[in-house]
Amino acid sequence: MRVLLVEDDDRLAGALTTALARHGHEVERARLAVDALRLAGGVDFVLLDLGLPDMDGLEALRRVRRVSVVPIIVVTARTGERDVLRGLRSGADDYLVKPFRTAELMARMEAVARRGTRPLPVRDQVVAVGDVRIDLETRRVTVAGRPVPLTRREFDVLALLAREPGVVRSREEILDAVWGDPLLAASRSLDVHVAGLRAKTSRPGLVETLRGTGYRLGRLAAPGPGPDPGDGGPEGSGAP
Template sequence: MNSNASTLLVIDDEPQIRKFLRISLSAQGYRVVEAANGREGLEQAALVQPDLVVLDLGLPDLDGQEVLRELREWSSVPVLVLSVRASEGEKVLALDGGANDYVTKPFGIQEFLARVRVLLRQAGEGEPQREARVDSGDLSVDFAYRRVSLAGQEIALTRKEYAVLALLARHLGRVVTQQQLLRDIWGPSHAEDSHYLRVVVGHLRHKLGDDPAAPRFIVTEAGVGYRLRESA
């Protein structure tokens, strides 16, 4: 197979659908990787770094909408939803959640392949893929597995603590404003509730052993927001 061939990850619990797509996509010169459930799909996405993901919504462990949400926390890979769910609401939810296209089952393979080509072409013209992991000194944020480790030891964080640290890590070395952090994590109605953010950042610093007076990791930009150092 061509070493420059695009890699496609198919996340679908139906073996016959995976086989059909594997044969059809391989015949077009694509490399195909398969996953039979959502968690395996997320792991493969982190491991393989595919050029496109084909995602079923009716998975046995995680709903496909949840897989999409978790994937979008750390990856901008194009996602083509392939599902029996044909309602407008389901399509809107997926597209608003970060899917790039939506095809309902049963489907025509030629149209499906055309949509794959369009998404791959658009991806080639767009921004580079995000990293699945970001390191700041001996602090590591693994977006794919939602894990944070310090000097190789995993740190237990609450959902809000992880969300704040992950957002700072995605903008490594750059200031993220208080308003952006509050709006993205707590919602638009909390954009002025800076005390929420101060409490969470305080807890984060405690768990990371970070001295606010001489921070190794999280730096306060007075009156503006916070940034995560590029190296510590």
């Protein structure tokens, strides 16, 4: 496989490059996140350190995931539970803490490769579900052609589900991505925002709840009556 090694430590990068080459892999190394973003689309696998000099590795991971399904294993010294959760929720296929044995890395790479690729993220800026239109670029939502004002977080929750329709997002994943804290799982805030989405769009099936699992974008069939244009709510999608 063609492996992109994103690591700014020369000594570790050299050792990993030698080990990977010994197992038949072709290695390309990047020291900076900006180079990783440029090269990730042309490789078969990515090994990503989080402590990069120009950008936090988690942000680089999220940016890659917006456009690519390339397998990614985070290879880092960060050992905290929250760091692991953030890495996996941001799109990593696995999380390996330094120091580690080469044999373990190879085994994990093989396991990730066997799983196959994840669903490709939506590339179109407008996602249609029944008569609901979600414009990811302009942050606008319409139902039957009528604009539906949403709060910033309501839209962020909906956009997260819309980027990969059919993929179930756990409560912790949504809380991490939208609120920035996966440990708020006991909070009712997410339930309130989901209820707000259903009420404002008048489409209860727009966000589907899978008990004990999470949420996903629903599949709306025949459109019902649109929302009352006089009941758009007090906030726009850009409101806090």
